[in-house]
Every structure is written in C-alpha cells, then in structure tokens.
Amino acid sequence: MALTPQNSEAFMREVDDAVRQDRLLTFWQRFGRWIAVAVVVGLAAFGGWLYWQHHSKTQSEAVSEQMDKVLSTAMGGGAPDAKELDALAQASQPGYRASAQLIKAGTASGKGDAKTAIAIYQAMAQDSSLDQPYRDLALIRQTALEYESLKPQQIVDRLKPLAVEGAPWFGSTGEMVAIAYMKMGKRDLAGPLFAAMAKDKNVPQSIRSRARQMAGLLGVDAVETPTEGSEG
Numbered sequence: 001m002a003l004t005p006q007n008s009e010a011f012m013r014e015v016d017d018a019v020r021q022d023r024l025l026t027f028w029q030r031f032g033r034w035i036a037v038a039v040v041v042g043l044a045a046f047g048g049w050l051y052w053q054h055h056s057k058t059q060s061e062a063v064s065e066q067m068d069k070v071l072s073t074a075m076g077g078g079a080p081d082a083k084e085l086d087a088l089a090q091a092s093q094p095g096y097r098a099s100a101q102l103i104k105a106g107t108a109s110g111k112g113d114a115k116t117a118i119a120i121y122q123a124m125a126q127d128s129s130l131d132q133p134y135r136d137l138a139l140i141r142q143t144a145l146e147y148e149s150l151k152p153q154q155i156v157d158r159l160k161p162l163a164v165e166g167a168p169w170f171g172s173t174g175e176m177v178a179i180a181y182m183k184m185g186k187r188d189l190a191g192p193l194f195a196a197m198a199k200d201k202n203v204p205q206s207i208r209s210r211a212r213q214m215a216g217l218l219g220v221d222a223v224e225t226p227t228e229g230s231e232g
Contacts, residue, residue, distance in 0.1 A: 098124065098134040114145050136162055140172055152180035165196045171203035191218035198222035
C-alpha cells in the first residue's frame with residue numbers, strides 16, 4: 001500500500017530520529033567515559049580554585065591578625081614573640097614581610113645588636129620584591145647605624161638621591177648628608193641644605209630647628225620670610 005505524503009514525512013522523521021539516536025549512542029559508547037572524566041576534572045578544578053580563594057583569604061586574614069598583634073606589642077614597648085616575628089618576616093605578602101623585618105631589625109638594634117639590625121636592613125634595601133618606600137627606609141636606617149664607620153662620601157652617595165626637598169625622607173637623609181658635607185669641608189653645600197630643611201614644613205619640627213641653627217652657623221639665612229598677606 002502506497003504511503004500518503006503525510007505518512008511519508010512521518011516515516012522519514014522516524015528514520016532520521018532513529019539514525020540520530022544510533023549515532024548518539026555510538027558516540028557516547030566511544031567517548032562518553034572521556035566526557036564524564038572531563039566534566040569531573042573540570043568540576044574538581046573549579047572546586048580547587050574556590051578552595052584556594054578561600055584559603056588565601058583565610059591565610060591573609062590570619063597573617064593580618066598576627067601582624068596587628070606584633071605591631072601592638074612593639075609599639076607598646078614590649079618584645080614581640082620571636083617565632084611569630086620570624087614567620088611574618090618570611091610571609092608571602094611583601095608588605096607584611098617588610099613590616100616584620102623592620103620590627104625585627106628595630107628590636108635587634110634596641111637590644112644593642114647593631115650587626116644583626118644592619119644585616120636585615122641591608123637585605124631589605126637590596127630586595128627588589130619590596131616596594132621602594134620600604135627599601136628606602138631600610139637604607140636610611142642601615143646608614144644611620146653605620147654612620148660613624150662610613151666615609152662621608154659613602155653617606156652622600158647612598159642618601160643624596162633621597163635628600164631632595166619635598167621628598168618623604170628629606171629631613172632624615174638631608175641631615176645626614178649635610179653633616180657628611182661638613183666633614184668633607186663642603187660648607188657651601190651643607191649650608192643651603194640645612195636652610196632648605198629648615199624651611200620645609202613637611203620636615204619634622206625637631207629637625208627643622210636643628211637645621212635652622214646649623215644654617216645660621218654656616219652663614220646661611222634659614223629664617224622664613226612671611227608671605228604677603230600672612231600678617232594680621
């Protein structure tokens with residue numbers, strides 16, 4: 001019996017469906033296991049990533065709490081726990097590591113162990129993984145501890161790039177460089193540097209006062225001239 005057009009179309013659809021099902025079954029039999037493995041591996045990797053994110057955050061919070069504890073102890077005049085301080089000094093976060101190293105060096109210096117403190121500061125100053133402000137501060141403190149044993153020119157070479165008016169460490173570095181100039185007999189360089197420190201309002205007042213006196217002794221006027229309209 002001949003099929004009507006409608007029945008013919010229905011039959012062809014059934015054939016197409018059967019063929020697709022057969023191809024799908026064959027494909028799944030050949031590759032289904034690998035697809036399942038890939039899905040499991042993908043889910044495992046995603047789960048691992050989520051765990052790592054959580055672990056990193058937890059670790060960071062734990063390190064932050066330890067850092068707060070150590071800082072509070074140090075600022076209160078106490079001695080931080082040596083093991084905690086050593087662990088923080090090896091932290092993966094550069095900021096925490098640098099802060100811990102500064103505290104460790106400061107603690108050693110306070111105990112009279114200048115050699116250990118200098119070694120820590122020197123290592124920090126040469127550590128390219130630390131932000132520049134930490135490295136600069138370490139170099140300044142290292143130089144301050146070594147000041148009497150260094151030649152004046154060594155001090156100038158180290159600190160002159162930081163002894164710039166308006167720079168964050170201008171007061172500390174400027175004072176050491178200016179005194180080095182005086183030891184070298186370069187009063188013409190020391191005087192203006194003292195005067196610049198005396199007039200820089202970002203420099204601590206104690207350093208400004210000393211710098212003003214030194215500038216005056218060297219014959220350089222370090223008295224600030226009131227700006228127009230500042231009176232009254």
